[in-house]
Amino acid sequence: MSIGHAPTKKVFLKTYGCQMNVYDSERMSEALAVDGYASTETMEDADLIILNTCHIRERAADKVYSELGRIRDIKDERAALGKTTTVTIAGCVAQAEGEEMTRRAPAVDLVIGPQSYHHLPKLIARNHADGKSIVETQFPDDDKFKELPERRRTLATAAFLTVQEGCDKFCTFCVVPYTRGAEYSRPVAQILSEARKLVSHGVREITLLGQNVNGYHGVDTHGKDMTLGGLVRELATIDGLERIRYMTSHPRDMGDDLIAAHRDIDKLMPFLHLPFQAGSDRILAAMNRKHTAAEFVSLVDRVRLARPDIALSTDIIVGFPGETEGEFQATLEIVKTVHFASAYSFKFSARPGTPAASMDGQLSEDVKDDRLKRLQDLLMQQQRTFNAACVGKTFPVLFEKAGRYAGQLIGRSPYLQSVHADADMSAIGKILPVEIASVGPNSLAGVVKSL
Ligand code: 5AD
Ligand code: SF4
Secondary structure: OOOOOOOOEEEEEEEOOOHHHHHHHHHHHHHHHHOOEEEOOOHHHOOEEEEEEOOOOOOHHHHHHHHHHHHHHHHHHHHHOOOOOEEEEEHHHHHHHOHHHHHHOOOOOEEEOHHHHHHHHHHHHHHHHHOOOEEEOOOOOOOHHHHOOOOOOOOOOEEEEEOEEOOOOOOOOOOHHHHOOOOEEOOHHHHHHHHHHHHHOOOOEEEEEOOOHHHOEEEOOOOOEEEHHHHHHHHHOOOOOOEEEEEOOOHHHOOHHHHHHHHHOOOEOOEEEOOOEOOOHHHHHHOOOOOOHHHHHHHHHHHHHHOOOOEEEEEEEEOOOOOOHHHHHHHHHHHHHHOOOEEEEEEOOOOOOOHHHHOOOOOOHHHHHHHHHHHHHHHHHHHHHHHHOOOOOEEEEEEEEEOOOOOEEEEEOOOOOEEEEEOOHHHOOOEEEEEEEEEOOOEEEEEEOOO
């Protein structure tokens, strides 16, 4: 392994969107650290600026172009001082826009899709050598994960680990199958080795990531297929790894062995993010979700049978083309039946190139706003109810970082809630029992109990 250069250059990296982008950004900065780049929070100081972009909902590309206006000015100011600034657009907007990006924004030097991050240092060097902008949005054959440098020491106690990329589901509203490509699962051995490395650096909790993570089917060391349930069981044997989570899942891929893992594996946290998107079967079919409302509810019942205390979270879209008020009511009904601990809800946003963008019956923003508000009121009420029921209970809390006030730390409950408690800095990285005393809308507060 390369021992790397002492940092001589600075990189500013801004991440938009999902956790998969957060993970990718970490891997990019680790690759760049080997190449002599230290991180900076100040764009004006940066020799290299990277925007790791998201394309999932509207105006993502517009936001990037407006940020590029500011970056162009910084690039010009630095050039006047004799300094070069390499501007890189990564992520899903890069993948979707490609060449268009360098045409519309000549300040951009490098456009790089998510499958090519292991080539980043090489591509920057090429741009420095000939000054020509580069667009790299192919899906190369080589294995990005094998090529990227090993995980470095971080101060974090909780880390992300991408185990699966891409999506073959083709929900009619979604850009992911186009920007992230076909489903790919990393081999089990590679994941276990990365997990062990993270644990050796002090990580206690790992969240396995994938656009369709429970569709995971990687090869094990015997060349056989392994499911996510199997992978969780393997990871659970790693000493020092205390907590395992995963996201995001599709209801169709929620296999029996994964449900059984929730029953059997203590290290697998009682939290499940399971998007259902809409409550009407007609809309679900138009979305190409491949499940009905009743199937979703019965799946939730099976998961709860295996792990009665599991906290459920979901994604919901309102205002899909043609959605009637009655069909929207069906979405509210599912929420009322299931009771979610938390949820993300969105107005339908027409994404160019997806089938739903050109469907009849596009709804007005007013209708979408109204439905979103009614849905969010209900979801907020459920989140408060879930949190309020925690008062008086004692949870194991993994402390992650200092809180806003002196002497206060922030950690996470098994149900992914933020928990504030007074504790010594030495508690960071430890799991301690905390009795919950009060709740806010988005967090809990409690007292560390003596062991
Ligand atoms: N419009 C609105 N929401 C969307 N999502 C994905 N695509 C769209 C879209 N075109 C939401 C889905 C998905 C989450 C990550 O983003 O709910 O689960
Ligand atoms: Fe997009 Fe998720 Fe549907 Fe895949 S399963 S197309 S990532 S919403």
